[in-house]
Amino acid sequence: MLWAIGRDPKYWEHPLEFQPERFSSRLGEGGRTSTIQVRGQHFQLIPFGSGRRICPGLNLALQMLPGLLGATIQCFDFEVVEPDRKNRNGDDRVLEMDERPGMTTPRANDLVCIPVARLSSLRIP
Known part of the structure; x- marks a missing residue:
């Protein structure tokens, strides 16, 4: 299911091509700015975690990792x-x-x- 969401032509132009500039906030071709917010409510980015559905343990992991590595x-x-x-x-x-x-x-x-x-x-x- 996540594979299909990430490659849906309804959300992405040329969904099977790797285009990292999709997430850039700079002006692209035609002078338009990307409106995709990686931490917003864009559910086509679910594989990366987004909005309310971002990994709930992210902040805990960032706090625990230095202590675990040190030990x-x-x-x-x-x-x-x-x-x-x-x-x-x-x-x-x-x-x-x-x-x-x-x-x-x-x-x-x-x-x-x-x-x-x-x-x-x-x-x-």
């Missing part, structure tokens, strides 16, 4: 899964920052780590 970093050491893997220069366990082409410049080689619990993790008297 994870505090309670665990992270070890490289492949400790014998060497980089181009022959050095052990060096993070390679080579990039492959893409919009977000992803790394060429993934860093795979496993969490190892520390001996003294959050012992509060």
Whole structure:
């Protein structure tokens, strides 16, 4: 159902084409301004969450995430899964920052780590 709403020609011109400028507030072709408000009551944007139907846990998640990340970093050491893997220069366990082409410049080689619990993790008297 959401797939059909997002591709309904009643709401979108050329619905199967990726056109991010639809959401731009600048003047488009023909001098008209986009009237779509991403956080408004436009229900054709339901897959992204909108208006009253936006994710109800969004604010809670934004408040909880820094504490969760901090506790994870505090309670665990992270070890490289492949400790014998060497980089181009022959050095052990060096993070390679080579990039492959893409919009977000992803790394060429993934860093795979496993969490190892520390001996003294959050012992509060």
